[in-house]
Amino acid sequence: MSKHAKEMEILKEHLGKHQLKFTRQRELILDAFLKQEHITAEEMYHQLARKDPHLGLATIYRTLNLFCEAGLAQARHFGTQTQYDNVSHKGHHDHLICTGCGKIVEFENCDIERLQEEVASRNGFTIQTHRLELYGLCSRCRH
Amino acid sequence: MSKHAKEMEILKEHLGKHQLKFTRQRELILDAFLKQEHITAEEMYHQLARKDPHLGLATIYRTLNLFCEAGLAQARHFGTQTQYDNVSHKGHHDHLICTGCGKIVEFENCDIERLQEEVASRNGFTIQTHRLELYGLCSRCRH
DNA sequence: TTGAAATTGATAACCCGTCTCAAAAAGAAT
DNA sequence: ATTCTTTTTGAGACGGGTTATCAATTTCAA
Ligand SMILES: [Mn+2]
Ligand SMILES: [Mn+2]
Ligand SMILES: [Zn+2]
Ligand SMILES: [Zn+2]
Numbered sequence: 511m512s513k514h515a516k517e518m519e520i521l522k523e524h525l526g527k528h529q530l531k532f533t534r535q536r537e538l539i540l541d542a543f544l545k546q547e548h549i550t551a552e553e554m555y556h557q558l559a560r561k562d563p564h565l566g567l568a569t570i571y572r573t574l575n576l577f578c579e580a581g582l583a584q585a586r587h588f589g590t591q592t593q594y595d596n597v598s599h600k601g602h603h604d605h606l607i608c609t610g611c612g613k614i615v616e617f618e619n620c621d622i623e624r625l626q627e628e629v630a631s632r633n634g635f636t637i638q639t640h641r642l643e644l645y646g647l648c649s650r651c652r653h
Numbered sequence: 654m655s656k657h658a659k660e661m662e663i664l665k666e667h668l669g670k671h672q673l674k675f676t677r678q679r680e681l682i683l684d685a686f687l688k689q690e691h692i693t694a695e696e697m698y699h700q701l702a703r704k705d706p707h708l709g710l711a712t713i714y715r716t717l718n719l720f721c722e723a724g725l726a727q728a729r730h731f732g733t734q735t736q737y738d739n740v741s742h743k744g745h746h747d748h749l750i751c752t753g754c755g756k757i758v759e760f761e762n763c764d765i766e767r768l769q770e771e772v773a774s775r776n777g778f779t780i781q782t783h784r785l786e787l788y789g790l791c792s793r794c795r796h
Numbered sequence: 797t798t799g800a801a802a803t804t805g806a807t808a809a810c811c812c813g814t815c816t817c818a819a820a821a822a823g824a825a826t
Numbered sequence: 827a828t829t830c831t832t833t834t835t836g837a838g839a840c841g842g843g844t845t846a847t848c849a850a851t852t853t854c855a856a
């Protein structure tokens with residue numbers, strides 16, 4: 511039994527509901543994806559090239575987008591590239607990003623979320639999503 | 654005396670400090686830029702085509718990026734395009750964005766900013782910048 | 797006025813991601 | 827297992843947005 515049985519189940523359920531098929535590539539990509547917190551399609555392409563040199567980049571993009579629809583991943587447009595964020599085993603969260611070394615720390619803060627709601631309703635908005643990214647230097651890079 | 658004398662002064666000071674030259678194009682683009690809250694390079698290109706049909710798109714991009722370096726503008730990667738945010742006459746602010754009509758509302762919230770600092774220091778980070786965007790429906794679009 | 801240095805505009809190149817399409821694979825029905 | 831329809835795949839073309847290239851022009855200090 512695979513280490514990612516639960517997520518594999520979520521994927522299969524989504525596939526079933528949408529007349530989609532379970533393929534060797536989708537299994538391979540899900541397995542690699544779940545080992546990361548965040549990854550780009552390009553990174554995954556190179557990483558998987560060892561296991562299957564014929565896996566196409568388009569397939570990686572298509573599959574990561576599929577994971578987003580299945581609720582396993584979340585796309586974050588980050589600078590010039592798209593990061594796919596592994597959200598399968600955790601809820602919503604935001605990010606601290608080190609401009610020195612690229613390190614990414616995930617965090618949640620209910621107080622901030624609540625204040626966001628206040629700001630929105632004060633302006634007549636109802637929030638659907640949000641993005642909060644804090645850029646700075648981690649302790650290692652500050653010295 | 655121009656309506657944007659103060660900002661023109663800021664630009665000239667920046668130019669002086671970096672061996673850059675004051676050109677007709679830079680003056681023209683700054684003047685147009687300061688009339689907006691946010692604008693894309695493409696939008697400005699079409700807008701200025703009336704005043705100077707030979708103004709190149711590359712020059713607009715170069716100049717808006719120059720404004721960012723001079724502290725007059727701030728680039729926000731927004732969906733597929735880059736929005737240049739006029740920050741010359743107001744301090745830092747964040748944005749509420751209506752997913753229905755595209756309306757953008759600017760806001761400031763010290764409490765959120767303070768909590769961000771707390772989150773950062775708790776994780777050993779010092780914040781340099783941040784981005785907070787709240788996406789949702791404005792009151793008009795909700796109905 | 798002169799001349800070195802910066803800027804401009806046209807357009808090629810670039811990057812990232814999506815689209816196209818013929819061949820291959822999946823899987824339901826026999 | 828075989829057939830048959832539907833989906834998926836991989837290669838590469840394509841597209842939008844932005845930056846790089848480079849010869850001609852402009853700026854501005856000397
Ligand atoms: Mn994350
Ligand atoms: Mn703004
Ligand atoms: Zn760091
Ligand atoms: Zn709206």
